[in-house]
Amino acid sequence: MLLSEIARTSAEVAAEAGRKAKVNALAGALRSAGQGEAAVVVAYLSGELPQRQIGVGYAALRELPPAASEPALTVAEVDAAFGEIGGVSGAGSVARRRELLHAVFARATLAEQEFLVRLLSGELRQGALDGVMTDAVATAAEVPLAEVRRAAMLRGALGPVAVAALADGVPGLRVFKLEVGRPVRPMLASSAPSLADALAKIDGPAAVEWKLDGIRAQIHVRDGEVRVFTRTLDEITARLPEITGPLGGLGLHDAVFDGELIALREDGRPHPFQITAARTATRTKKDGPQVPLSLFLFDVLRRDGADLLDRPDAERHEALVRAVPPDLLMPRTVTADPAEAEKVFADAVARGHEGVVVKSPATPYAAGRRGAGWIKVKPRHTLDLVVLAVEWGHGRRRGLLSNLHLGARDPETGGFVMLGKTFKGLTDELLAWQTEKLKALAVREDSYTVHVRPELVVEIAFDGLQTSPRYPGGLALRFARVLRYRPDKTAAEADTIETVRALAGI
DNA sequence: TTCCGACAGTGGGGTCGCAAT
DNA sequence: ATTGCGACCCCACTATCGGAA
Numbered sequence: 347m348l349l350s351e352i353a354r355t356s357a358e359v360a361a362e363a364g365r366k367a368k369v370n371a372l373a374g375a376l377r378s379a380g381q382g383e384a385a386v387v388v389a390y391l392s393g394e395l396p397q398r399q400i401g402v403g404y405a406a407l408r409e410l411p412p413a414a415s416e417p418a419l420t421v422a423e424v425d426a427a428f429g430e431i432g433g434v435s436g437a438g439s440v441a442r443r444r445e446l447l448h449a450v451f452a453r454a455t456l457a458e459q460e461f462l463v464r465l466l467s468g469e470l471r472q473g474a475l476d477g478v479m480t481d482a483v484a485t486a487a488e489v490p491l492a493e494v495r496r497a498a499m500l501r502g503a504l505g506p507v508a509v510a511a512l513a514d515g516v517p518g519l520r521v522f523k524l525e526v527g528r529p530v531r532p533m534l535a536s537s538a539p540s541l542a543d544a545l546a547k548i549d550g551p552a553a554v555e556w557k558l559d560g561i562r563a564q565i566h567v568r569d570g571e572v573r574v575f576t577r578t579l580d581e582i583t584a585r586l587p588e589i590t591g592p593l594g595g596l597g598l599h600d601a602v603f604d605g606e607l608i609a610l611r612e613d614g615r616p617h618p619f620q621i622t623a624a625r626t627a628t629r630t631k632k633d634g635p636q637v638p639l640s641l642f643l644f645d646v647l648r649r650d651g652a653d654l655l656d657r658p659d660a661e662r663h664e665a666l667v668r669a670v671p672p673d674l675l676m677p678r679t680v681t682a683d684p685a686e687a688e689k690v691f692a693d694a695v696a697r698g699h700e701g702v703v704v705k706s707p708a709t710p711y712a713a714g715r716r717g718a719g720w721i722k723v724k725p726r727h728t729l730d731l732v733v734l735a736v737e738w739g740h741g742r743r744r745g746l747l748s749n750l751h752l753g754a755r756d757p758e759t760g761g762f763v764m765l766g767k768t769f770k771g772l773t774d775e776l777l778a779w780q781t782e783k784l785k786a787l788a789v790r791e792d793s794y795t796v797h798v799r800p801e802l803v804v805e806i807a808f809d810g811l812q813t814s815p816r817y818p819g820g821l822a823l824r825f826a827r828v829l830r831y832r833p834d835k836t837a838a839e840a841d842t843i844e845t846v847r848a849l850a851g852i
Numbered sequence: 853t854t855c856c857g858a859c860a861g862t863g864g865g866g867t868c869g870c871a872a873t
Numbered sequence: 874a875t876t877g878c879g880a881c882c883c884c885a886c887t888a889t890c891g892g893a894a
Contacts, residue, residue, distance in 0.1 A: 365859080365890050401870095403879050440871060440878090469861095473889090477859050536857095537885080561882065578881070620866060623882055627868050741861065742888090749863070769863055770886045809884080812865070822865060825884050855894075864884080873876075 347383050349424055349454065350417035351375065352390050353461035359391070360472040365481075368474045372482035376508065379421075384512055385505030386425045392479035393470035396425060396505060400432030400466075401443060407463050411448045413456040424450060424462075471741055480504060487511035489519060497522040499531045502579050524653050526568045526600055529575035533604070533645075533712050535703055535720035541691050542684065544704040544721040551682040552704050553659065554690045555644055557722055558676075559619045559700040560608030561626045563589075563641065567598045576626075585629060588638045593674075600650050601669060604711075605643035605676065615698040618812060619824075644676040644703075647711055659719065660707035680707065695725055700809075726807050727849065729754070729841045730832055732762055733802040736784050737795050739769070739777075747781040747796060748772070752806060752826065754819070754843040762800050763819040763843045770827035771807070780831070803832040803840050811850040819843055821850055 355375040359368045372391055379387040389396045427450045434442050451459055464470050474482075480498060484491040489511050497507040497519040510518035524530060538544035545552055562577040572590040573583045583590060589607070609617040609625055616622075617637065625637050646666040647655055654662050660680075667675065679690045691702045701724035709719025731752040739748030749769040753762030772780070780802075787798035807829050814822035 363890085399880065401879065405878060435870085437871075471861075473860065475860065559883080576882075580881080619883065624867055627866095627880095627882070629869075739862075741863095743862070767864060768885090770884095772862095773887065807885090814865075816865075824865075826864075827885055853894100855892105857890105857892090859889085861888085862886090865882105867882080868880090870878090871876105872878100873874100 347379050347387065347421045348417050349419040349421055349458050349461075351378070352387065352421060353455075353458045355391060356461050356464075356470070356472050357457070359474050362473075365474075365478060368472075368478055369481045369485055372474060372479060373486040376482060376486035376512065381509065381513060383421050384509045386421050388479060388483065388505045388508045390421070390465060391482075392474065392476045392504065393465065393468065393472075394476070395428060395465070397429055397432045400428050401434070401439075402431060402447060402466050404467050406444065406447060407467060410459060410463075411452040413451075413459050414453050415455065417455050417458065419450070419453050419458060469741075476504060483508045483511055487515060489516050493519045500524055502529050502531060524602065524648055524655060526566050526602060526648065527573060529564050529566070529579040529581075530602075530647070531579070532562060532564055532577055533720065535722040537722045537724075538704075539723075539726070541687055541702070541704070541723050544723050545684055545687060547721060548704060548706045549708075551680050551707065552687065553663070553678055553680045553707055554687045555676050555678045555703045555705065556642075556690075556694045556699050557701045557703045557724070558606045558608045558642060559616060560606045560622050560639075563605050563607045565589075565593065565601075565603040565605065565641075565643070567593065567596075567601045567603075569599060570594045570597065582626060585626065586639060589641050593641070596670065598669065600648065601646065602648040603643045603666070603670075604645035604647065605641055605674075607639045607641055609637045610640050620812060641674060642676040643670060643674050644678070645711065655711045658708045658710065659705055662711065663707075691723065700724055724809060727810070728805055728807050728829060729846065730803050730835060730839070731765065731806050732800045732837045732840045733784065733798060733804055734762055734764055734800055735795050735797045736780070737767075743769075743777065745781075746777045747784050748777065750780075750804065750828070751795075752804070752823070753800065754846050755837065755840045756843050762837075764817050765819060765821060765846065766814075766817065766823040766826050768806065768823075768826040768828060770825075772828055776828070776831075801837050803835040803837060805829040805832055811846065819846070821846060 355371055358371045362368050386396055431443050431446045480494055484494045493516055494511055498504045500522045501507050564575045566573045572594045574586055575581050609622040621637055646662055649665050649669055681687055694702055704721045706719045731754055733750050734753045735751040736747040737749040739746045749767050751764055751767050753764045756763050784798050788796050789799055790797050806826050808823040809825040811821050812824050
């Protein structure tokens with residue numbers, strides 16, 4: 347199969363507005379792929395690489411050789427070349443990767459080059475990724491969508507599942523089972539603005555669990571051998587001796603758990619997220635003592651040969667309680683009383699944790715999906731901040747001023763201290779409004795940032811403050827989003843940096 | 853006919869590992 | 874030693890389509 351056919355399909359998908367039309371275009375490409383190519387075609391047309399990553403990013407794509415005039419590259423050739431690029435390391439690797447990359451691009455037409463740039467930079471922008479492709483695989487192979495979805499969640503990838511579906515149909519898909527040692531896509535939670543909203547979505551009693559600000563961990567145990575995987579299914583076992591040791595000593599024969607890793611202080615309160623993230627990301631042994639991570643388990647997917655994925659939450663939790671000692675369990679309260687649920691929420695927050703997850707005791711483990719069975723709730727802070735500058739948007743926000751630079755008032759200097767940026771929470775209407783408003787306030791503009799007179803006040807919601815090496819105040823907002831503009835306020839009435847420091851406890 | 857679930861898009865701050873400077 | 878880059882942790886929110894109610 348020629349790469350040009352993939353590039354053409356991608357353009358076709360991008361041009362179609364409806365999801366069904368996108369699915370049909372993708373399914374057409376899948377049907378004309380050979381058996382050996384289907385996995386690569388699925389990956390490319392859902393914005394992924396079979397290699398996952400090959401060390402080529404935005405910077406490596408800035409300058410490219412002239413395009414070829416006629417399509418000649420095959421999908422298999424591109425896949426082989428990308429595999430080779432991904433394998434390059436050591437001194438001179440940057441130049442070598444560039445050389446190999448340019449060899450591929452020199453043989454690509456302009457349309458193919460543009461597709462490859464979007465693919466490699468992770469910005470396919472065709473309105474179809476993994477979810478739509480899952481639909482397309484079901485359509486092309488003429489099998490039920492639920493069968494494809496389940497196989498993909500158990501396999502942890504869609505490519506191999508597509509190959510099986512196209513070759514052997516439903517029987518081919520049924521071969522995929524939960525295996526100890528092969529991570530499945532984790533179940534995700536939706537969110538609600540308040541505990542009452544979350545409880546309203548669940549019939550009868552709800553399980554209310556602490557939500558910790560840590561790293562998601564899927565734990566596989568076979569005969570005492572422990573392996574740990576992240577949310578994106580990367581293995582981090584070797585970094586966690588303090589977890590694998592004790593867990594391996596529990597005498598578990600066969601189990602798969604879901605939980606959270608977090609760095610706790612001596613008093614049991616959490617370290618800032620940055621400490622947990624740094625600890626988890628560190629591969630090599632460093633000098634000096636490392637902050638230990640603690641593990642809190644909240645689910646079990648398999649125990650001693652029995653798959654529990656389809657069992658209700660309450661039953662899985664019973665199995666979890668039987669399988670591990672209490673100090674490994676995420677604190678959990680099952681209640682039908684909203685007041686008691688509020689107490690659990692308040693207690694979790696008072697102990698420095700992120701909030702709670704409200705779960706329906708009836709829900710199965712819907713791996714890889716943001717099911718309605720789990721709902722997270724976090725407290726929300728707000729500040730009235732001043733827009734200092736704004737960046738031009740990309741994609742569907744091209745031509746609009748999108749990403750706001752936010753500052754708190756500094757009464758000492760009469761100036762403003764930047765605390766972060768946000769582009770979230772904006773409706774199309776608000777985007778259009780702020781574009782006009784901020785253009786009128788512009789004082790100077792560089793390549794993609796418009797600096798403005800600090801006059802516009804905006805109400806910002808955020809989850810918390812973190813220390814920042816980037817901003818002059820040494821503080822940055824975590825997960826800032828726009829709630830509304832405050833045309834009733836002047837910049838002189840905006841919140842001050844002292845207020846922010848007090849919130850951060852400085 | 854209206855409602856709502858699922859999905860894609862738009863990017864945010866921070867950290868580590870590696871190669872180049 | 875510092876810088877730039879790629880990768881990967883955490884994440885909120887809106888727009889849209891299309892099936893469910």
